[in-house]
Amino acid sequence: MLQSEKPQKTLSDHRRSLQDLKKSYKESEEPEKQQIWEIINDELQEILKKYSLDFSNEQMKIFNDPIHGHIALHPLLVKITDTPQFQRLRHIKQLGGTYLVYPGASHNRFEHSLGVAYLSGCLVKSLHDNQPELKITKQDFLCVQIAGLCHDLGHGPLSHVFDGLVIPKAKKIKQIRGLYDDIPEKWKHEQMSVQMFDDIVKSLKTENENVLKEHGLGDKDVTFIKELIEGAKDSAAEWTYKGRDEDKSFLYEIVANKQNGIDVDKWDYFARDCHHLGIRNSFDHQRLLKFARVCKIKINKRNHICFRDKEADNVYDMFRTRYTLHRQAYQHKICNIIEEMFAEALVSADRDLHEGKPGDMLKISEAIKTAEEYSKLTDEIFEQISSSTAENLRKSRNILDKISRRKLPKFVGEARLTEKKMSKEQLTESWKAAVQKHPTVSLNAEELPVYVVDLDHGMKDKNPIESVYFYSKRNPTEASPIKDYQLSSFLPEKFNEELVRVYYRRTDDQTDEDKMKDKKKVEEAEKCFQIWCTDIIGLPIDG
Numbered sequence: 001m002l003q004s005e006k007p008q009k010t011l012s013d014h015r016r017s018l019q020d021l022k023k024s025y026k027e028s029e030e031p032e033k034q035q036i037w038e039i040i041n042d043e044l045q046e047i048l049k050k051y052s053l054d055f056s057n058e059q060m061k062i063f064n065d066p067i068h069g070h071i072a073l074h075p076l077l078v079k080i081t082d083t084p085q086f087q088r089l090r091h092i093k094q095l096g097g098t099y100l101v102y103p104g105a106s107h108n109r110f111e112h113s114l115g116v117a118y119l120s121g122c123l124v125k126s127l128h129d130n131q132p133e134l135k136i137t138k139q140d141f142l143c144v145q146i147a148g149l150c151h152d153l154g155h156g157p158l159s160h161v162f163d164g165l166v167i168p169k170a171k172k173i174k175q176i177r178g179l180y181d182d183i184p185e186k187w188k189h190e191q192m193s194v195q196m197f198d199d200i201v202k203s204l205k206t207e208n209e210n211v212l213k214e215h216g217l218g219d220k221d222v223t224f225i226k227e228l229i230e231g232a233k234d235s236a237a238e239w240t241y242k243g244r245d246e247d248k249s250f251l252y253e254i255v256a257n258k259q260n261g262i263d264v265d266k267w268d269y270f271a272r273d274c275h276h277l278g279i280r281n282s283f284d285h286q287r288l289l290k291f292a293r294v295c296k297i298k299i300n301k302r303n304h305i306c307f308r309d310k311e312a313d314n315v316y317d318m319f320r321t322r323y324t325l326h327r328q329a330y331q332h333k334i335c336n337i338i339e340e341m342f343a344e345a346l347v348s349a350d351r352d353l354h355e356g357k358p359g360d361m362l363k364i365s366e367a368i369k370t371a372e373e374y375s376k377l378t379d380e381i382f383e384q385i386s387s388s389t390a391e392n393l394r395k396s397r398n399i400l401d402k403i404s405r406r407k408l409p410k411f412v413g414e415a416r417l418t419e420k421k422m423s424k425e426q427l428t429e430s431w432k433a434a435v436q437k438h439p440t441v442s443l444n445a446e447e448l449p450v451y452v453v454d455l456d457h458g459m460k461d462k463n464p465i466e467s468v469y470f471y472s473k474r475n476p477t478e479a480s481p482i483k484d485y486q487l488s489s490f491l492p493e494k495f496n497e498e499l500v501r502v503y504y505r506r507t508d509d510q511t512d513e514d515k516m517k518d519k520k521k522v523e524e525a526e527k528c529f530q531i532w533c534t535d536i537i538g539l540p541i542d543g
Contacts, residue, residue: 094109
């Protein structure tokens with residue numbers, strides 16, 4: 001054995017040590033007994049203080065949530081929610097432009113973040129109570145809850161509209177126009193969430209330098225929280241994370257699970273979004289929470305959160321719920337075009353995309369440079385544009401006016417891409433050729449843009465349940481992927497699909513004559529779309 005290695009103590013060794021301690025206590029004289037007992041009691045209290053998740057002495061704050069009922073949050077989390085950086089989430093729609101199609105979907109990122117913090121705590125506490133050998137501490141519990149609370153701080157106007165549409169469009173325009181491009185490749189809101197969290201910590205420390213120390217947290221815990229927000233990306237690689245050692249790897253799967261997509265972020269937004277959208281949710285996160293357990297996986301010899309084998313159907317329901325929400329709501333044909341218009345309005349108002357950076361335009365894409373500037377960027381920017389009289393914002397105002405008056409591009413048709421894989425560029429060129437060949441009415445391909453929508457169960461074309469590990473009642477310490485015979489035979493053979501959609505951008509003029517022309521163009525475009533789908537690329541047409 002190497003000199004630096006220490007022999008691993010077994011449970012029997014620990015039991016013998018305790019017996020020796022009891023024997024020593026019994027054999028000691030009466031005056032010494034009291035002193036020995038005080039030493040033992042102090043040590044036990046220290047252990048309890050570190051590993052107990054009892055916060056009964058803290059001034060917990062109760063929030064009444066429509067999804068989870070009355071939830072209690074730790075005072076440190078309440079201090080975070082009371083910062084301007086967090087309060088801005090009240091002014092960012094959870095589902096972007098979807099609320100203009102589903103009237104009930106007007107909920108915000110604020111309440112979702114509270115829900116994720118609460119569920120993070122529920123999952124950590126469940127693991128702690130069922131498996132005390134995991135040695136989950138109060139600090140672990142607080143860090144995971146704070147990460148759940150802060151994971152969406154970086155969302156911009158209309159949530160995913162900003163990082164999914166606005167920023168990529170702005171970057172493309174900068175490249176085309178030869179402007180200085182300092183937008184990071186594949187910029188995502190998680191990056192800004194980390195910056196915003198840093199800003200919150202800085203502001204809290206300005207008021208009270210010891211605000212974290214008072215709750216047992218230090219610089220290593222701040223690092224851990226930021227790592228949790230971004231999520232551990234590769235379970236097979238060497239452990240490179242600084243916040244916690246490898247034996248606590250399972251904690252990195254609670255808020256943002258990059259291994260198989262099962263995390264409390266989804267658990268909350270599935271329940272919350274279904275509630276506000278009026279869509280039935282068959283997935284039961286409360287049941288899954290009770291059957292969660294940490295097991296060491298043989299492949300990478302690392303601790304992962306696993307589930308009982310009998311919960312495989314419930315797990316699949318989770319992935320199916322994700323697909324259903326995307327198909328029916330998030331990627332709804334009208335929601336998508338509305339969000340495209342919102343993005344176009346923001347890009348048109350962005351002064352960073354103009355050579356002179358006109359003063360009567362708005363900081364939008366350049367706001368991602370600092371947390372201070374980004375904090376000012378919420379859904380209220382659309383009101384700023386609508387109420388502005390600036391000449392340079394006229395185009396953006398007109399776009400927002402069309403949205404509010406429901407003057408939207410007319411939906412022409414939708415088809416599922418089958419075996420024949422084509423890029424958006426190939427589809428666009430093919431569609432342009434089809435429009436030019438169409439004989440009846442002079443259709444303009446520029447007025448009939450093509451959009452491609454990706455739908456899947458969370459892991460592109462893979463069956464996501466293959467990345468989940470399950471344990472059995474007989475052997476709760478070992479977990480493995482579920483066997484095919486343990487799953488329903490009704491599962492799909494494919495787990496992703498692409499939809500191709502065409503819209504008609506009608507003219508701004510709305511005289512009776514123009515309306516008749518538009519109506520005729522749409523009818524001809526629909527015929528052209530059917531011919532294109534069946535004869536040219538051989539696709540089935542959706543109604």
